[in-house]
Amino acid sequence: MPDGVLFRTRDRGVFRPTAAIVFEIVCPSDESYATFGFYFDRGVEELLVVDPARRSVEWYVRGDTGFVRAAGSIVLGVTETELTAEIDWPGGLS
Structure with a gap:
């Protein structure tokens, strides 16, 4: 079970059955x-x-046969570095 999901908005009644x-x-x-x-x-x-223990994020995108590491999100247009800087990590600043 994932800890969270993000779905795309529907395009004129088109249902996307996955996150x-x-x-x-x-x-x-x-x-x-x-x-x-x-x-x-x-x-x-x-x-x-x-x-959270390492205060890090890792993005993975679809490759031909599985997920591959990426520098950021294509869907959201944000990099790992940008997202890491915006997270309010437990225990204060990193």
Whole structure:
């Protein structure tokens, strides 16, 4: 189960049955990376993995056969660096 999802808006009644972006928050004994194949098979466009302990984010976009690391989101037009700077991380500033 993802920690969050973002859907695209509907285009004149066209239903998109899958999320544009899935958000996964890393925690101890987490299986975030193990779910990549599941999301790819269901047509998810991008994955965002957030690691609060490391205060980092990782973007992944669809490749030919699976998700590949990217510098940012094509859907949102934001980079990893920009997003990382905007997050109010637990425990104060990084």
